[in-house]
Amino acid sequence: MITRAEQKSARLRAAQMIRDSEIRITTEEAEKIDVVDFGLSHLETEGVQVLTLVQTERISVKVLVLFSNQTEPEHWHPPVGEDPGKEETIRAVSGTLYFYVQGEDTFKHGFLVKGKEEVYTLRHEIILKPGDQITFQPGEKHWFQARDEGAVMYSFSSVARDALDQFTDPDIVRIVKVVE
Amino acid sequence: MITRAEQKSARLRAAQMIRDSEIRITTEEAEKIDVVDFGLSHLETEGVQVLTLVQTERISVKVLVLFSNQTEPEHWHPPVGEDPGKEETIRAVSGTLYFYVQGEDTFKHGFLVKGKEEVYTLRHEIILKPGDQITFQPGEKHWFQARDEGAVMYSFSSVARDALDQFTDPDIVRIVKVVE
Numbered sequence: 001m002i003t004r005a006e007q008k009s010a011r012l013r014a015a016q017m018i019r020d021s022e023i024r025i026t027t028e029e030a031e032k033i034d035v036v037d038f039g040l041s042h043l044e045t046e047g048v049q050v051l052t053l054v055q056t057e058r059i060s061v062k063v064l065v066l067f068s069n070q071t072e073p074e075h076w077h078p079p080v081g082e083d084p085g086k087e088e089t090i091r092a093v094s095g096t097l098y099f100y101v102q103g104e105d106t107f108k109h110g111f112l113v114k115g116k117e118e119v120y121t122l123r124h125e126i127i128l129k130p131g132d133q134i135t136f137q138p139g140e141k142h143w144f145q146a147r148d149e150g151a152v153m154y155s156f157s158s159v160a161r162d163a164l165d166q167f168t169d170p171d172i173v174r175i176v177k178v179v180e
Numbered sequence: 181m182i183t184r185a186e187q188k189s190a191r192l193r194a195a196q197m198i199r200d201s202e203i204r205i206t207t208e209e210a211e212k213i214d215v216v217d218f219g220l221s222h223l224e225t226e227g228v229q230v231l232t233l234v235q236t237e238r239i240s241v242k243v244l245v246l247f248s249n250q251t252e253p254e255h256w257h258p259p260v261g262e263d264p265g266k267e268e269t270i271r272a273v274s275g276t277l278y279f280y281v282q283g284e285d286t287f288k289h290g291f292l293v294k295g296k297e298e299v300y301t302l303r304h305e306i307i308l309k310p311g312d313q314i315t316f317q318p319g320e321k322h323w324f325q326a327r328d329e330g331a332v333m334y335s336f337s338s339v340a341r342d343a344l345d346q347f348t349d350p351d352i353v354r355i356v357k358v359v360e
Contacts, residue, residue, distance in 0.1 A: 024311040059338055087238050089241070131209070133233070135236070
């Protein structure tokens with residue numbers, strides 16, 4: 001869980017970072033940025049800030065923000081009914097992004113969240129600079145991280161059903177609980 | 181048709197406008213911007229510049245550029261096989277955009293391309309400033325225009341099949357012919 005104050009503070013910071021990336025967003029959009037702690041209650045360590053620009057029955061477009069040294073946990077997008085699962089392209093906008101995917105262990109520039117080595121199983125490193133992008137097929141596991149400067153990226157995808165995403169870490173709860 | 185030189189020049193200008201909008205694109209991307217004259221051979225009057233960022237079997241993401249007082253002709257995205265047609269969200273990035281859609285005649289800020297009043301049938305005006313967006317359902321007709329400052333926008337959509345788009349103007353040929 002996170003407090004209302006944490007939520008407000010994170011929203012303000014995420015909005016500022018998005019604006020510094022020179023993507024124009026409206027006041028209303030800034031106010032509806034999702035602050036996601038994955039139910040782990042340590043947002044700065046494992047979390048992500050999400051501004052949804054488009055959400056229809058066919059596509060989703062989001063702006064994702066990682067704070068300094070924040071990590072989005074290992075997850076994948078499973079099939080849902082007749083949908084084979086979410087196909088997603090991440091495009092780096094500002095900051096350097098460290099992605100970890102299936103493949104040979106080339107882990108070098110990132111770090112594993114302390115005490116959680118077992119729920120970050122992927123070690124194949126892909127580095128994205130602003131303007132670089134990577135596409136994940138449905139079901140393809142991934143996790144990612146920003147270092148000191150934080151990062152802003154786009155997520156372009158087929159329809160997103162975030163609440164049904166699956167995570168390696170059994171402690172994760174995708175629905176964010178906000179308390180006063 | 182357009183000449184190779186026109187193509188090159190338009191690519192350079194479109195790339196510069198995209199960069200001025202502070203969207204980071206790679207050199208390779210700048211070099212593959214599509215310059216579309218709709219077979220009308222007067223690019224500056226009716227045309228569009230298109231950078232495709234994502235094109236899969238499920239979604240498309242493009243950056244569109246309109247030069248000063250350039251108009252994209254009236255068109256719609258028809259059904260293709262089992263696909264009901266392209267659903268598209270346009271998001272303004274820089275410059276003011278003048279969209280024309282079905283509805284009451286509120287035509288005020290735009291202009292009709294001289295001598296082509298009959299192939300621009302829609303007169304309901306919607307103005308988009310940076311950060312504003314509009315979603316078109318499959319089959320929904322639209323045309324749009326920039327004024328003096330030009331405009332940059334995103335097009336987020338279900339799979340695009342540009343060659344199958346339909347236009348009110350029977351003279352339009354969507355496949356661009358490039359001559360030396």
